[in-house]
Amino acid sequence: MSVLLIAEHNNKNLKPFTLNAISAASKIDAEIHVLVAGSGCESVAKEVAEVPLVKKVLHCDSPNYQNYLPENLAPLVTKNADKYDHIVASANTFGKNFMPRVAAALDTSQVSDVIKVNSPDTFVRPIYAGNAFATVKSNDKKRCVTIRPTSFEPAPKTGGSAQIDKIDAVDVPNFSKFVKREETNSERPELGTARIVVSGGRGLESGENFKLITDIADKLNAAVGASRAAVDAGYISNDHQVGQTGKVVVPDLYIAVGISGAIQHLAGMKESKIIVAINKDGEAPIFSIADYGLEADLFKALPEFLSELNKLNTIQK
């Protein structure tokens, strides 16, 4: 029994959610091998080798894997899948994109978005936007599993020294091409891993008004989130969307401002430890899951909130 886990990285650094996936994989089996496929990604292979839970690193360096095109990556994973019982990746846009191709090639039914590992073949996963939890048992011999990163603690990063094996690239189909990636660069913490998230919804009324949100986020060293309505309206870019089809976040503090609380939004944030809702509609569904609700006009409340925060002697970072 052993696990092949596919690392997510940008050819320079490991993406943090890989550590959460490693920690989930360790609940499946102790023998974890990690595939680092990329171009000029030796530093990533070394970084992964230092993770104590990792027993071996498979390092495949080729321009074919520079942009993780699923058409190129999936055949490499499939070719190396023989020796493993589980193929694991994060259930984010990286893992969701390529893993089903691997599962199809292996004729395996994938288990998506696992939030709990009960045993090597039994998992818990949310369905219906997290309004129900299904416990499922995979009867396949080889199992393809994507895990919801925010449901598992990140694995410790250093102290290990796994062996790094170089492996060969495989032929690629050459029918898809990477053109460009427009990443939103921000000084703020990443939405997926931030301790505090401040989110705005349609109640903000415009993109300019999102400054009220970002001012508070900066004061609290928080990430900025948004409801789908706010993204659809063009107030803020798609990578900020929290919800069933956006990102799932589990911060210590989630502040929802001008967000009514559609079930699709709640799916992305209701596991947060403390939830604050600021909304002028006292009947808004968001209040039903908020620990602290403030029924108020956000255009008055947010500047007041900032000035109250400014009065505090210390703010946790």
Next chain:
Amino acid sequence: MKILVAVKRVIDYNVQIRVKEDGSGVHTDNVKMSTNPPDDNATEESVKLKESGKVKEIVAVTIGDDKAQETVRKALAVGADRGIHVKSDTYIEPLGIAKILKKVVEKEKPDMIFLGKQAIDDDCNQTGQMLAAMLNWPQATFSSKVTLKDKSMEIVREIDEGLETVEVNLPAVVTCDLRLNEPRYASLPNIMKAKKKPIDQMVAKDLGVDITNRVQQLKVEEPPKRKAGIKVANVAELVSKLKNEAKVI
């Protein structure tokens, strides 16, 4: 060119689902059903491509019980030309669905297949990618902009980091994000016309593919409920609670 668009019937996105007491699933009796929302985006994009003159025919396919035909009728009412209903009275996993769709593709030979990026019931997010792999076609998932060229498509994809643009050769599989377009409503005359459009019938288990489910659902339960919270009177109280009670700032 020809498009195959796949649509699924699911519990309507506005319905607050209820888990069955015996843990066997969720209540579906007398519950409003509709087309999986991003599947509507898939249909809309197909229709727009047809309106642009580059696409000659749209075939809408669904897999499910008799009532699943409603989703095909809806696609026909907004502009699909004909339908296919692959009948199955039991739940089929994405792997089995992809195998059935592959059979349909082999018969219909479309240049493009459009699907929603995820079904809002099982939230699997697998079918399009699996189908692409089985056909050995390229894929563009989570698509929010599609530009059709002569022999390829340029597609903007929504990813965690922002946006990514890829170019995929035809034939290709596209899975659609909700932001790809604004699905239109069917007009009454078009709903009437759609009733006359043909829907071919097939039976899933007669297609010669292994659709046995591999993942067994042991139980379905409600997620833990959150404790009821409180309303605070003003911003000062909120900040004080966050600082001194919740101790999160």
